[in-house]
Amino acid sequence: MDATRPPNCVPNKIGNRRPARQNARFRMKWTQxxxxxxxxxxxxxxxxxxxxxxxxxxxxxxxxxxxxxxxxxxxxxxxxxxxxxxxxxxxxxxxxxxxxxxxxxxxxxxxxxxxxxxxxxxxxxxxxxxxxxxxxxxxxxxxxxxxxxxxxxxxxxxxxxxxxxxxxxxxxxxxxxxxxxxxxxxxxxxxxxxxxxxxxxxxxxxxxxxxxxxxxxxxxxxxxxxxxxxxxxxxxxxxxxxxxxxxxxxxxxxxxxxxxxxxTSGVPKTAAREIGAAAEKFATPGVVTIEALSKEPYKVPANRQIKTLVYIADSQPIIILIRGDDQLNETKLMAKTGAVAVRPATVDEIVPLLGAKPGSLGAVVNVPASVKVYADERLQDANDMTTGANEDGFHFKNVSMERDIKVSAWFDLRTVTAGEPCAKCGKPLKIxxxxxxxxxxxxxxxxxxxxxxxxxxxxxxxxxxxxxxxxxxxxxxxxxxxxxGNDKDGVIWPLSVAPYQVCITPLAVAPESEPMKLAEKLYAELTAKGVEVILDDRDERPGVKFKDADLVGFPIRIAIGEKALAKGEVEIKPRTAPVQFVKIDGAVEAVLALAKTI
RNA sequence: CGGGGCGUAGCGUAGCCCGGCUAGCGCGCUUGCUUGGGGUGCAAGAGGUCGCGAGUUCAAAUCUCGCCGCCCCGACCA
Structure with a gap:
């Protein structure tokens, strides 16, 4: 699933791209x-x-x-x-x-x-x-x-x-x-x-x-x-x-x-059961949530309830039925019904329409003929269900979708949740x-x-x-x-999109100082190889320069200080790997080689 | 648009409740000295319409009203 680098494309190429000469695209001094x-x-x-x-x-x-x-x-x-x-x-x-x-x-x-x-x-x-x-x-x-x-x-x-x-x-x-x-x-x-x-x-x-x-x-x-x-x-x-x-x-x-x-997922449809001959109204004073109906004294599990939602789809009221333990997916609703704009209806719109407030809504009785009823496929064949009676404080039980509710169309309208079986292979889905x-x-x-x-x-x-x-x-x-790409110190750029590929950090910047002279030399050589280099020529303390280089996130930093210089070495530090010391003469090659591994 | 929060120096903030300010602190900035391998230390400075406008009051960063901007949650989202 992870997109891997296509075999015949060569990203992150560094060096030898073209003769850069003094091309400004490849070089910059920090103070400029x-x-x-x-x-x-x-x-x-x-x-x-x-x-x-x-x-x-x-x-x-x-x-x-x-x-x-x-x-x-x-x-x-x-x-x-x-x-x-x-x-x-x-x-x-x-x-x-x-x-x-x-x-x-x-x-x-x-x-x-x-x-x-x-x-x-x-x-x-x-x-x-x-x-x-x-x-x-x-x-x-x-x-x-x-x-x-x-x-x-x-x-x-x-x-x-x-x-x-x-x-x-x-x-x-x-x-x-x-x-x-x-x-x-x-x-x-x-x-x-x-x-x-x-x-x-x-x-x-x-x-x-x-x-x-x-x-x-x-x-x-x-x-x-x-x-x-x-x-x-x-x-x-x-x-x-x-x-x-x-x-x-x-x-x-x-x-x-x-x-x-x-x-979508492969969740099973709601199992049909043996039920009574007719839907039966019962009193549920004060019960207006799926949650409340699932508790004492009613004890109707959420997956045996039909959730009834009223939406306004392109100015027309519609009823949506989904299972009590499911969530409506509005995007699916729009996609399946072709509606351009949908929103939940307000209480003031619902009461005149169905005769009850949200919490007691249902589609068994008192549904105007002009109002379409869209039901989630998971409810197909469901029976022994409980739903609102369109009368405040009452619900129906023994409800059969097929027998008791006139459904205009069946759609997949629910939002999948983590752990449901994959529709293709049955293994649990992750989100x-x-x-x-x-x-x-x-x-x-x-x-x-x-x-x-x-x-x-x-x-x-x-x-x-x-x-x-x-x-x-x-x-x-x-x-x-x-x-x-980041850590506590700052950005971690991939080589391919870093603002500069290499940051040269001389620890002394006076023009005649040894670190600066070497910095200028490496700067010129790397630039000539097509490497994009920024030279941190600021007269700042090392700590400041290192912190800034890490914050900006240049993939490779070359530090040039007196100590390593005395040993004929410079320090090459990939942004995310340990520092390596290399001989001055091999520094350019080392950078080019390193870049191929990033 | 609904809910919540915030606007004080370039950045981060204290002060606001309970009015009395000459508006404090850290970072940054300037100058000098110092230091010189992971955001040196010391000293001296510069920098503020306290978001804007009205009002209350002897007195407003502080209280009231209006407006503007910004952030978060939601709604929305090619």
């Missing part, structure tokens, strides 16, 4: 740039990666959910972008750049002006014209395809961009994790056939696996809900982290993994939190139909392109790398 490290984290940072982004001088906050990338942060960001770019190119995608400023008309056409309204950043120009700041670009790229792709001969095509995206987050959180603006890579594939679209999807899926591996991330794909973006097949790439905002159910035995919003760093969707023809992205097929018929879309949260990925 700005690395404002902080001994203490600002109090508004909560999670470790956010604190370290600030403490290591990588970013600064301008406003809630809006950040400046400082020089070091930008270097790492660019490296992530470059990895994404290389792998997208390798997978045959074409880089484009689309406008951030988008006219509402195309969003009206796709229907997302309404369905995505709550996250759309809306701005007006001085003429009063409305614009949307792009959260993603399905509408734009599909418009391009509509205008420029006319023949099956031009397909398949895949376009991507890496650009600033905007989202009107109601609550920005955790630094770059959930920001109002962020860098995203979005790609869009167009195919003539469904099989072609699947192949395009697979290419992106594989590219994502490579990308995250090259970023040093343990990311793994999980089955995912498609949300308002639409489509019918989707995977998210998840980085395990306790601070993640997603929950993932997975099976270590067979590899099944799915977002909790989507996950853990994770950060979503990428998402691939098979879109189908939803956008191509609405925006007229059609082409002439071999047989002369006009067909909509079959689309896919593929996102990577680049800035979020950067933070996920830090969330996954």
């Amino acid at each position: 740039t700005l690395i404002p490290t902080l001994r203490e984290a600002p109090s508004d940072a909560e999670i470790v990666s956010h604190k370290l982004l600030l403490r290591a001088g990588l970013i600064r906050k301008l406003a809630g959910g809006v950040y400046t990338f400082l020089p070091l942060g930008l270097r790492s960001l660019r490296k992530v972008e470059q990895i994404v770019r290389e792998e997208m190119d390798r997978a045959g995608a074409n880089e484009v750049l689309m406008p951030a400023l988008q006219p509402p008309e195309i969003w009206e056409m796709s229907g997302r002006a309404e369905t995505a309204s709550n996250v759309l950043f809306k701005v007006k120009d001085s003429a009063g014209r409305q614009w949307f700041l792009s959260p993603t670009a399905e509408e734009v790229i599909t418009t391009v395809a509509a205008n420029e792709i006319n023949s099956y001969r031009q397909l398949p095509k895949n376009f991507y961009q890496i650009s600033l995206k905007f989202r009107d987050e109601i609550r920005p959180r955790f630094g770059l994790m959930r920001a109002k603006e962020f860098i995203m890579k979005d790609a869009y594939s167009f195919d003539a056939t469904d099989e072609g679209a699947m192949a395009s999807y697979k290419k992106m899926y594989d590219a994502y696996t490579r990308i995250f591996a090259r970023c040093g991330l343990k990311a793994f794909p999980v089955e995912a809900d498609t949300g308002v973006i639409g489509g019918n097949y989707s995977h998210e790439f998840m980085v395990p982290a306790e601070t993640g905002e997603n929950e993932v159910a997975f099976c270590e035995a067979c590899g099944y993994a799915a977002n909790i919003e989507k996950a 853990r939190r994770a950060i979503e760093v990428g998402h691939v969707f098979k879109l189908g023809t939803k956008y191509s139909e609405k925006l007229n992205a059609t082409f002439l097929d071999v047989d002369g018929s006009r067909k909509p392109s079959v689309m896919g879309c593929y996102g990577i949260g680049v800035t979020r990925t950067l933070q996920a790398i830090i969330e996954q």
Whole structure:
């Protein structure tokens, strides 16, 4: 399940990349740039990666959910972008750049002006014209395809961009994790056939696996809900982290993994029993919870109760029935019913509808014909159940789903819980939190139909392109790398995305001092080999420089002090391994060799 | 948007309940000396509209009201 490094890709390559000469990209002196490290984290940072982004001088906050990338942060960001770019190119995608400023008309056409309204950043120009700041670009790229792709001969095509995206987050959180603006890579594939679209999807899926591996991330794909973006097949790439905002159910035995919003399990249906001839009403004064009904004197186990929920789905009230010991999964509810917006009904909406308050609700009697009843599949064939009587203070027992309740449709609506048997292999499922760093969707023809992205097929018929879309949260990925790679001293960068690969730390910085002279020499030699080096030329005490180097997290540090120098040695210290002393003449080679093992 | 919390120097904070301030401390910053292999030591400094605005009062960082910003939980989330 862990994404491992693909065999034929060579990440973390160091040295001999190209003749660097004096290329500024490869070298920097600490005093030339700005690395404002902080001994203490600002109090508004909560999670470790956010604190370290600030403490290591990588970013600064301008406003809630809006950040400046400082020089070091930008270097790492660019490296992530470059990895994404290389792998997208390798997978045959074409880089484009689309406008951030988008006219509402195309969003009206796709229907997302309404369905995505709550996250759309809306701005007006001085003429009063409305614009949307792009959260993603399905509408734009599909418009391009509509205008420029006319023949099956031009397909398949895949376009991507890496650009600033905007989202009107109601609550920005955790630094770059959930920001109002962020860098995203979005790609869009167009195919003539469904099989072609699947192949395009697979290419992106594989590219994502490579990308995250090259970023040093343990990311793994999980089955995912498609949300308002639409489509019918989707995977998210998840980085395990306790601070993640997603929950993932997975099976270590067979590899099944799915977002909790989507996950299913092999839990048994509710066993049928011998029951009486009819449902029977009984008094339950003051009992308004599953919990209370399961205790004395009623003693109805939660798994023999039917939980009745009233929701408003796209302005229409609906009833949802799930087992007393289960939790409704709202994402599944939306996915299965096709509703765009759902919310629990309020007490004021429920009472006129069913005649009772929450806690005494049921679907046996007094359900208006216009109200659809959706029941969780786990209740199919269930009987000997207890449920509310739609009369405050009363419940029914001896309830049979089949006999006593008119169900409009059966769906899988429950949320899986840890320990349930895997639907595929029966072994217990586990659940853990994770950060979503990428998402691939098979879109189908939803956008191509609405925006007229059609082409002439071999047989002369006009067909909509079959689309896919593929996102990577680049800035979020950067933070996920830090969330996954850190210790008490600071960031632990993978070599591939570290702002600089090597930090040279001379313990004396006077230009004619022996340590500084050697530092300059190694700096020049390593740079010439294509190694990215920062030279800490600050006139600071050793402790300060070591602490800062650890905090920023350079993968390799070379310390040059009088003591080792007297023995003709320098000190090479990998960020996460013990120090080694090497002869001065072999220092460059030693660094190059070491880099191959990181 | 609902609930909770917080805004005092670049960062972290004390003071606020119980009004009396010339607003204290640590880190950072400047200067000098010192030290020189894991955030040296000493000394002298600079730096504050106490988030903003009104009000109460002889007197407001402190009490009241309004606003703004930030953080957390929830809702929401391509």
